[in-house]
Amino acid sequence: MTNPIYLGYYFKISPTQPASEILIAELGYAGFESFVETEDGVNAYIQKEDWNENILVDIHVLNSDEFKIEYTFEEIEQINWNEEWEKNFNPIVVDERCSVRAPFHDKPNTEYDIIIEPKMSFGTGHHETTHMMIQHLLKADLEGKKVLDMGCGTGVLAILAEMRGATSLDAIDIDNWCYLNTIENVERNNCNHIQAYEGDVALLEGRRYDIIIANINRNILLNDIQYYAQSLNTGGLLFLSGFYSEDLDLITEECKTRNLFFVNNLERNNWIAASYELK
Numbered sequence: 001m002t003n004p005i006y007l008g009y010y011f012k013i014s015p016t017q018p019a020s021e022i023l024i025a026e027l028g029y030a031g032f033e034s035f036v037e038t039e040d041g042v043n044a045y046i047q048k049e050d051w052n053e054n055i056l057v058d059i060h061v062l063n064s065d066e067f068k069i070e071y072t073f074e075e076i077e078q079i080n081w082n083e084e085w086e087k088n089f090n091p092i093v094v095d096e097r098c099s100v101r102a103p104f105h106d107k108p109n110t111e112y113d114i115i116i117e118p119k120m121s122f123g124t125g126h127h128e129t130t131h132m133m134i135q136h137l138l139k140a141d142l143e144g145k146k147v148l149d150m151g152c153g154t155g156v157l158a159i160l161a162e163m164r165g166a167t168s169l170d171a172i173d174i175d176n177w178c179y180l181n182t183i184e185n186v187e188r189n190n191c192n193h194i195q196a197y198e199g200d201v202a203l204l205e206g207r208r209y210d211i212i213i214a215n216i217n218r219n220i221l222l223n224d225i226q227y228y229a230q231s232l233n234t235g236g237l238l239f240l241s242g243f244y245s246e247d248l249d250l251i252t253e254e255c256k257t258r259n260l261f262f263v264n265n266l267e268r269n270n271w272i273a274a275s276y277e278l279k
Helices: 019-030 081-087 128-139 156-163 176-188 218-231 245-256
Strands: 006-014 034-038 041-047 068-076 092-094 098-101 112-115 146-150 168-173 194-198 209-215 232-244 260-268 271-278
Touching: 006 019, 019 034, 019 041, 092 128, 098 128, 112 156, 128 156, 128 209, 128 232, 128 260, 128 271, 146 156, 146 218, 156 168, 156 176, 156 194, 156 209, 168 176, 176 194, 209 218, 218 232, 218 245, 218 260, 232 245, 232 260, 245 260, 245 271
Parallel strands: 098 112, 146 168, 146 209, 168 194, 209 232
Antiparallel strands: 006 041, 006 068, 034 041, 092 098, 232 271, 260 271
Protein backbone atom coordinates (compact mmCIF):
# COMPACT_ATOMS: atom_id res chain seq x y z
CA MET A 1 0.00 0.00 0.00
CA THR A 2 1.40 3.38 -0.99
CA ASN A 3 1.70 5.96 1.77
CA PRO A 4 -0.43 9.04 1.06
CA ILE A 5 1.29 12.28 0.12
CA TYR A 6 0.52 15.21 2.39
CA LEU A 7 0.79 18.96 2.14
CA GLY A 8 2.03 20.70 5.25
CA TYR A 9 0.96 24.29 5.98
CA TYR A 10 2.94 26.25 8.57
CA PHE A 11 1.06 29.21 10.03
CA LYS A 12 2.71 31.94 12.12
CA ILE A 13 0.09 33.81 14.15
CA SER A 14 0.19 36.97 16.25
CA PRO A 15 -1.39 36.91 18.78
CA THR A 16 -1.68 33.14 18.81
CA GLN A 17 -5.01 32.93 20.70
CA PRO A 18 -7.84 32.70 20.05
CA ALA A 19 -6.75 32.77 16.39
CA SER A 20 -5.11 29.32 16.59
CA GLU A 21 -8.33 27.70 17.85
CA ILE A 22 -10.43 29.43 15.19
CA LEU A 23 -7.94 28.53 12.45
CA ILE A 24 -7.88 24.85 13.45
CA ALA A 25 -11.68 24.70 13.45
CA GLU A 26 -11.96 26.33 10.00
CA LEU A 27 -9.17 24.20 8.51
CA GLY A 28 -10.85 21.09 9.87
CA TYR A 29 -14.03 21.92 7.97
CA ALA A 30 -11.93 22.51 4.85
CA GLY A 31 -10.50 18.99 4.98
CA PHE A 32 -7.25 19.32 6.93
CA GLU A 33 -6.93 16.24 9.12
CA SER A 34 -4.06 16.81 11.56
CA PHE A 35 -2.73 19.77 13.51
CA VAL A 36 0.22 20.58 15.74
CA GLU A 37 0.11 23.76 17.83
CA THR A 38 3.52 25.43 18.01
CA GLU A 39 4.90 28.30 20.07
CA ASP A 40 4.14 30.80 17.31
CA GLY A 41 1.19 29.25 15.51
CA VAL A 42 -0.13 26.04 13.95
CA ASN A 43 1.11 23.35 11.58
CA ALA A 44 -1.70 21.80 9.55
CA TYR A 45 -1.69 18.79 7.25
CA ILE A 46 -3.95 17.63 4.43
CA GLN A 47 -3.74 14.71 2.02
CA LYS A 48 -2.76 15.89 -1.45
CA GLU A 49 -5.74 14.13 -3.01
CA ASP A 50 -8.06 16.25 -0.81
CA TRP A 51 -6.26 19.52 -1.61
CA ASN A 52 -7.06 22.16 -4.22
CA GLU A 53 -5.53 25.55 -4.94
CA ASN A 54 -8.53 27.34 -3.41
CA ILE A 55 -8.42 25.37 -0.15
CA LEU A 56 -7.93 28.51 1.96
CA VAL A 57 -10.57 30.70 0.29
CA ASP A 58 -13.16 30.07 3.02
CA ILE A 59 -10.72 30.33 5.94
CA HIS A 60 -12.12 33.63 7.21
CA VAL A 61 -9.72 34.11 10.11
CA LEU A 62 -6.92 34.65 7.58
CA ASN A 63 -8.64 37.90 6.59
CA SER A 64 -9.28 39.12 10.13
CA ASP A 65 -7.90 42.50 11.15
CA GLU A 66 -7.48 41.22 14.72
CA PHE A 67 -4.61 38.86 13.91
CA LYS A 68 -1.52 38.74 11.75
CA ILE A 69 -1.26 35.34 10.07
CA GLU A 70 1.49 34.31 7.65
CA TYR A 71 2.05 30.86 6.21
CA THR A 72 4.17 28.69 3.96
CA PHE A 73 3.43 25.19 2.68
CA GLU A 74 5.24 22.23 1.17
CA GLU A 75 4.64 18.72 -0.08
CA ILE A 76 5.50 15.92 2.36
CA GLU A 77 5.75 12.30 1.28
CA GLN A 78 5.26 10.67 4.67
CA ILE A 79 4.64 11.80 8.26
CA ASN A 80 4.85 9.85 11.50
CA TRP A 81 1.81 11.31 13.24
CA ASN A 82 2.51 9.57 16.55
CA GLU A 83 6.01 11.03 16.62
CA GLU A 84 4.74 14.53 15.78
CA TRP A 85 2.10 14.29 18.48
CA GLU A 86 4.40 12.85 21.16
CA LYS A 87 6.96 15.62 20.56
CA ASN A 88 4.35 18.24 21.37
CA PHE A 89 2.47 16.74 24.31
CA ASN A 90 4.07 16.75 27.75
CA PRO A 91 2.19 15.62 30.87
CA ILE A 92 0.85 18.33 33.19
CA VAL A 93 -0.17 18.46 36.85
CA VAL A 94 -2.82 20.92 38.07
CA ASP A 95 -2.65 22.07 41.72
CA GLU A 96 -0.64 18.94 42.60
CA ARG A 97 -3.91 16.98 42.49
CA CYS A 98 -4.81 16.22 38.88
CA SER A 99 -2.52 14.94 36.14
CA VAL A 100 -3.33 14.92 32.43
CA ARG A 101 -1.07 12.69 30.40
CA ALA A 102 -0.82 10.44 27.38
CA PRO A 103 -0.76 6.63 27.62
CA PHE A 104 3.01 6.60 26.96
CA HIS A 105 3.80 8.87 29.94
CA ASP A 106 4.73 7.45 33.35
CA LYS A 107 1.92 7.33 35.92
CA PRO A 108 2.34 10.18 38.42
CA ASN A 109 1.40 10.15 42.09
CA THR A 110 -1.72 12.34 41.91
CA GLU A 111 -5.22 12.03 43.30
CA TYR A 112 -6.74 12.13 39.80
CA ASP A 113 -4.86 10.69 36.84
CA ILE A 114 -6.46 11.36 33.44
CA ILE A 115 -5.14 9.64 30.32
CA ILE A 116 -5.87 11.55 27.11
CA GLU A 117 -5.07 11.02 23.45
CA PRO A 118 -6.14 14.41 22.06
CA LYS A 119 -5.37 13.77 18.39
CA MET A 120 -7.11 16.72 16.69
CA SER A 121 -9.30 17.65 19.66
CA PHE A 122 -8.89 20.58 22.04
CA GLY A 123 -8.45 19.91 25.74
CA THR A 124 -5.18 18.42 26.97
CA GLY A 125 -5.03 20.73 29.97
CA HIS A 126 -2.15 22.69 28.51
CA HIS A 127 -4.26 25.62 27.40
CA GLU A 128 -4.97 28.18 30.11
CA THR A 129 -8.74 27.76 29.85
CA THR A 130 -8.73 23.97 30.31
CA HIS A 131 -6.20 24.29 33.13
CA MET A 132 -8.44 26.75 35.02
CA MET A 133 -11.59 24.71 34.43
CA ILE A 134 -9.80 21.75 36.01
CA GLN A 135 -9.00 24.02 38.98
CA HIS A 136 -12.67 24.97 39.31
CA LEU A 137 -13.75 21.32 39.21
CA LEU A 138 -11.17 20.36 41.84
CA LYS A 139 -12.84 22.79 44.26
CA ALA A 140 -16.50 22.14 43.35
CA ASP A 141 -18.82 19.69 45.11
CA LEU A 142 -19.57 17.18 42.35
CA GLU A 143 -20.73 14.25 44.47
CA GLY A 144 -23.95 12.83 43.00
CA LYS A 145 -24.34 15.77 40.62
CA LYS A 146 -25.71 15.80 37.08
CA VAL A 147 -23.15 17.55 34.87
CA LEU A 148 -22.96 18.89 31.32
CA ASP A 149 -19.62 19.39 29.55
CA MET A 150 -20.52 21.63 26.60
CA GLY A 151 -17.92 21.85 23.85
CA CYS A 152 -16.22 18.86 25.44
CA GLY A 153 -13.23 18.53 23.07
CA THR A 154 -11.32 15.52 24.41
CA GLY A 155 -13.81 14.95 27.24
CA VAL A 156 -11.15 15.71 29.87
CA LEU A 157 -13.45 17.88 32.03
CA ALA A 158 -16.31 15.39 32.00
CA ILE A 159 -13.85 12.64 32.91
CA LEU A 160 -12.55 14.62 35.89
CA ALA A 161 -16.13 15.41 36.97
CA GLU A 162 -16.97 11.70 37.07
CA MET A 163 -13.76 10.95 38.97
CA ARG A 164 -14.87 13.54 41.53
CA GLY A 165 -18.24 11.91 42.10
CA ALA A 166 -20.66 13.14 39.41
CA THR A 167 -23.09 10.33 38.64
CA SER A 168 -24.75 11.49 35.41
CA LEU A 169 -22.81 13.36 32.73
CA ASP A 170 -23.45 14.53 29.18
CA ALA A 171 -20.51 15.56 26.97
CA ILE A 172 -21.50 17.48 23.83
CA ASP A 173 -19.43 18.81 20.95
CA ILE A 174 -20.43 20.02 17.51
CA ASP A 175 -17.25 18.57 15.97
CA ASN A 176 -17.41 14.91 14.91
CA TRP A 177 -13.73 14.31 15.69
CA CYS A 178 -14.18 15.66 19.24
CA TYR A 179 -17.28 13.52 19.74
CA LEU A 180 -15.42 10.36 18.67
CA ASN A 181 -12.30 11.32 20.64
CA THR A 182 -14.39 11.87 23.78
CA ILE A 183 -15.87 8.37 23.44
CA GLU A 184 -12.34 6.93 23.16
CA ASN A 185 -11.05 8.85 26.18
CA VAL A 186 -14.12 7.99 28.29
CA GLU A 187 -13.43 4.30 27.65
CA ARG A 188 -9.69 4.78 28.22
CA ASN A 189 -10.36 6.20 31.69
CA ASN A 190 -12.92 3.52 32.60
CA CYS A 191 -15.75 6.03 33.05
CA ASN A 192 -19.25 4.56 33.27
CA HIS A 193 -21.54 7.58 33.64
CA ILE A 194 -20.62 9.80 30.67
CA GLN A 195 -22.77 9.91 27.53
CA ALA A 196 -21.22 11.68 24.53
CA TYR A 197 -23.31 13.48 21.90
CA GLU A 198 -22.51 15.21 18.62
CA GLY A 199 -24.42 18.49 18.32
CA ASP A 200 -25.05 21.93 19.80
CA VAL A 201 -27.37 23.62 22.33
CA ALA A 202 -30.42 22.24 20.51
CA LEU A 203 -29.67 18.98 22.36
CA LEU A 204 -30.28 20.67 25.72
CA GLU A 205 -34.05 20.93 25.29
CA GLY A 206 -35.74 19.10 28.14
CA ARG A 207 -32.47 18.34 29.96
CA ARG A 208 -31.60 19.62 33.45
CA TYR A 209 -28.25 19.80 35.18
CA ASP A 210 -26.74 20.73 38.54
CA ILE A 211 -23.50 21.91 36.93
CA ILE A 212 -22.73 23.09 33.40
CA ILE A 213 -19.19 23.48 32.08
CA ALA A 214 -18.71 25.46 28.85
CA ASN A 215 -15.17 26.15 27.64
CA ILE A 216 -15.81 27.53 24.16
CA ASN A 217 -15.34 31.16 23.06
CA ARG A 218 -16.87 34.52 23.86
CA ASN A 219 -19.32 34.83 20.98
CA ILE A 220 -20.73 31.33 21.33
CA LEU A 221 -21.00 31.77 25.11
CA LEU A 222 -22.88 35.06 24.75
CA ASN A 223 -25.34 33.38 22.39
CA ASP A 224 -25.79 30.21 24.44
CA ILE A 225 -25.90 31.49 28.05
CA GLN A 226 -29.70 31.71 27.74
CA TYR A 227 -29.89 27.98 26.99
CA TYR A 228 -27.52 27.10 29.83
CA ALA A 229 -29.74 29.06 32.24
CA GLN A 230 -32.83 27.17 31.03
CA SER A 231 -31.06 23.86 31.62
CA LEU A 232 -29.68 24.57 35.09
CA ASN A 233 -31.47 23.60 38.28
CA THR A 234 -31.99 26.43 40.77
CA GLY A 235 -28.80 26.84 42.78
CA GLY A 236 -26.86 25.16 40.00
CA LEU A 237 -23.40 26.33 38.94
CA LEU A 238 -22.23 27.45 35.50
CA PHE A 239 -18.50 27.43 34.76
CA LEU A 240 -17.50 29.47 31.70
CA SER A 241 -14.14 29.90 29.99
CA GLY A 242 -12.67 30.62 26.58
CA PHE A 243 -12.60 34.42 26.82
CA TYR A 244 -10.21 37.18 27.89
CA SER A 245 -10.23 39.31 31.03
CA GLU A 246 -11.58 42.31 29.12
CA ASP A 247 -14.68 40.26 28.22
CA LEU A 248 -15.55 39.30 31.80
CA ASP A 249 -17.95 42.22 32.40
CA LEU A 250 -19.77 41.49 29.15
CA ILE A 251 -20.17 37.81 30.03
CA THR A 252 -21.25 38.66 33.57
CA GLU A 253 -23.89 41.14 32.38
CA GLU A 254 -25.38 38.58 30.01
CA CYS A 255 -25.45 36.01 32.80
CA LYS A 256 -27.17 38.48 35.13
CA THR A 257 -30.04 38.94 32.68
CA ARG A 258 -30.63 35.18 33.01
CA ASN A 259 -30.54 35.18 36.84
CA LEU A 260 -27.01 33.81 36.81
CA PHE A 261 -24.94 35.68 39.39
CA PHE A 262 -21.16 35.95 39.51
CA VAL A 263 -19.43 33.82 42.14
CA ASN A 264 -15.72 34.08 41.35
CA ASN A 265 -13.15 33.77 38.59
CA LEU A 266 -9.64 32.54 37.91
CA GLU A 267 -7.22 34.31 35.58
CA ARG A 268 -4.23 32.88 33.76
CA ASN A 269 -2.25 34.80 31.12
CA ASN A 270 -5.22 37.11 30.52
CA TRP A 271 -7.63 34.18 30.04
CA ILE A 272 -10.61 33.90 32.39
CA ALA A 273 -12.59 31.01 33.87
CA ALA A 274 -15.60 32.30 35.81
CA SER A 275 -18.36 30.67 37.86
CA TYR A 276 -22.00 31.75 38.19
CA GLU A 277 -24.92 30.51 40.30
CA LEU A 278 -28.53 30.34 39.11
CA LYS A 279 -30.78 32.08 41.66
